[in-house]
Amino acid sequence: QDSQSRLSGLKLSGDQPIQIESDKLEVRESENLAIFTGNVSVTQGPTVMKSGKMTVYYAKDGGSAATGSANIDRLEVDDKVYVKSDKQVATGDRGTFDMKTEVLVMSGKEVVLSEGDNVLVGCKLTVQMKTGLAQVDGCNKGTKGNGRVMMSITPGSQKK
Amino acid sequence: MARPIETSGGGSGVAVDTAIALATSRADAFDLAARHSRRVRFLKLALPLAAVALAVLFGGYTYLAAPPSIQVKAEGAAFSEGKLVMAKPQLSGFTRDNLPYSMTADRAVQDPANQGVVELLGIDANLPISADNIAKVDAVRGIYDREGNTLNLTEQVIVKTSDGMVAKLKSAYLDMGSGAMKSDEPVEISLDGSKITSDSMSMLDNGKVVVFEKKVRVDIDPARMKAAQNGSGGGSAAN
Numbered sequence: 420q421d422s423q424s425r426l427s428g429l430k431l432s433g434d435q436p437i438q439i440e441s442d443k444l445e446v447r448e449s450e451n452l453a454i455f456t457g458n459v460s461v462t463q464g465p466t467v468m469k470s471g472k473m474t475v476y477y478a479k480d481g482g483s484a485a486t487g488s489a490n491i492d493r494l495e496v497d498d499k500v501y502v503k504s505d506k507q508v509a510t511g512d513r514g515t516f517d518m519k520t521e522v523l524v525m526s527g528k529e530v531v532l533s534e535g536d537n538v539l540v541g542c543k544l545t546v547q548m549k550t551g552l553a554q555v556d557g558c559n560k561g562t563k564g565n566g567r568v569m570m571s572i573t574p575g576s577q578k579k
Numbered sequence: 580m581a582r583p584i585e586t587s588g589g590g591s592g593v594a595v596d597t598a599i600a601l602a603t604s605r606a607d608a609f610d611l612a613a614r615h616s617r618r619v620r621f622l623k624l625a626l627p628l629a630a631v632a633l634a635v636l637f638g639g640y641t642y643l644a645a646p647p648s649i650q651v652k653a654e655g656a657a658f659s660e661g662k663l664v665m666a667k668p669q670l671s672g673f674t675r676d677n678l679p680y681s682m683t684a685d686r687a688v689q690d691p692a693n694q695g696v697v698e699l700l701g702i703d704a705n706l707p708i709s710a711d712n713i714a715k716v717d718a719v720r721g722i723y724d725r726e727g728n729t730l731n732l733t734e735q736v737i738v739k740t741s742d743g744m745v746a747k748l749k750s751a752y753l754d755m756g757s758g759a760m761k762s763d764e765p766v767e768i769s770l771d772g773s774k775i776t777s778d779s780m781s782m783l784d785n786g787k788v789v790v791f792e793k794k795v796r797v798d799i800d801p802a803r804m805k806a807a808q809n810g811s812g813g814g815s816a817a818n
Contacts, residue, residue, distance in 0.1 A: 434798045435688075435801070436798065436799065436801070436802075437797075437798075437799045437801065438796070438797070438798050439796070439797040439798075439799070440794075440795065440796050440797075441795050442792070442793070442795065443790065443791065443792045443795060444775070444777070444790070444791040444792075444795040444797065445788065445789070445790045445791075446788070446789040446790075446791075447787065447788055448786065448787055448789065449787045513631070531641075555703075
C-alpha cells in the first residue's frame with residue numbers, strides 16, 4: 420500500500436536558472452549524453468539535489484551537449500541521491516527525472532521522505548514535480564519487505 | 580650544416596623562393612638580402628602552416644583527414660637573429676567537405692637549425708565547422724612541432740563560432756595526430772545562456788568526447804536559452 424503527501428517544495432520550475440557542480444563532467448556528443456561524477460550538486464531555486472553521479476540524456480534534436488544547451492530528455496542519478504526543497508528531504512540509492520513528464524522517481528533499499536519530523540520510508544518515491552504530489556511505495560514482498568510503508572508522524576508536528 | 584648567414588637589417592620584402600635551408604653560398608645570402616621586392620611569390624617551402632591551420636581547429640572540429648588544397652602566402656620573410664621571420668603568413672584552403680578556411684598570423688618564426696618547430700604569433704583563423712557555422716579562433720601564441728604533429732597554444736585562446744558559442748582558454752595543447760586537445764588551465768565555454776567552466780579540459784577522438792575536470796560548474800539559464808533558441812537562433816551574445 421502506499422501513501423501520498425504533498426511535496427510542495429519539490430518543484431522544478433521551467434525557467435529558473437539551474438546550477439550544476441561536480442568534480443568531473445564527460446560529454447559524449449555522439450551519444451548525446453553528459454556524465455557528471457564526483458560530488459554532484461544541482462541547484463534550482465530552493466531545490467538542491469546531490470549525488471555521486473548524474474547522467475544527462477539530451478534530446479536528439481537540437482543544441483549541443485558540449486555546452487549544455489541542448490534540451491534535456493531525462494536525468495539519471497546514481498550513487499546515493501539526496502533531494503532537498505523547502506521543508507522536504509528525500510533520499511535514496513538512485514533516481515531518474517523525466518523532463519517531459521516531470522516525474523522524479525527515487526528508488527533503493529530504503530527511500531526516505533521526510534518533512535520536519537514526519538518520515539515516510541519505503542522502496543520507491545514518485546514525485547510529480549509539476550504539482551509536488553509525492554507517493555511512496557513500500558518494498559514489495561520479494562525483497563523481504565512487507566510491502567508496507569513505514570510512516571511516523573510526530574504528534575504535535577501537525578499543529579505547526 | 581652551413582651556419583645561417585646573419586643578414587644586416589633583416590628588412591622585409593625579401594623574395595624567398597627556395598626551401599628554408601637558404602643558407603646557400605654567401606653570395607646568395609647577400610643577393611637575397613639586397614633584393615627588395617614587395618611582391619612575394621608563394622613560398623615553396625612547405626612551412627607546416629598548412630598543418631598549423633588544421634591544428635588550430637580544435638579537436639572537436641577537425642575533420643581534415645585528406646590533405647586539403649593549400650595556399651601559403653606571406654608578405655615577406657627575412658632573417659633576423661639567425662631565424663627566419665615571416666611577416667603576415669597567410670594560409671587558406673578548402674577542407675575535405677570543400678569549405679573554405681583561412682588562417683593568418685602576425686609572424687611565423689622558424690629556426691633553420693630546427694625546422695621541425697614553428698612559432699606563430701598572433702594567430703587568427705577562420706575555420707568552418709559546418710556550412711553555416713564558422714569558428715573564429717584567436718590565439719596569442721602557438722608552437723607547432725612538425726614531427727610530433729602537435730600545436731601548443733601557450734597563451735590565451737578564444738574561439739567564437741557563428742552559432743554563438745564562445746570558448747575561452749588560457750592555453751591549449753593540440754595533438755593533431757590523435758585529434759586530441761588538452762588544457763590544464765581554466766576554460767570557459769558559453770552558448771545561448773548556458774556556460775561551462777572548469778579548471779581543466781580535454782577533448783578526445785576529434786571532439787566526440789569532451790572531459791572537463793577540477794571544479795566543474797555548469798550554469799544553465801533556461802529562459803535565455805529558450806529566447807536564444809527561438810530568437811535569431813543563437814545570435815544572442817553569449818555572456
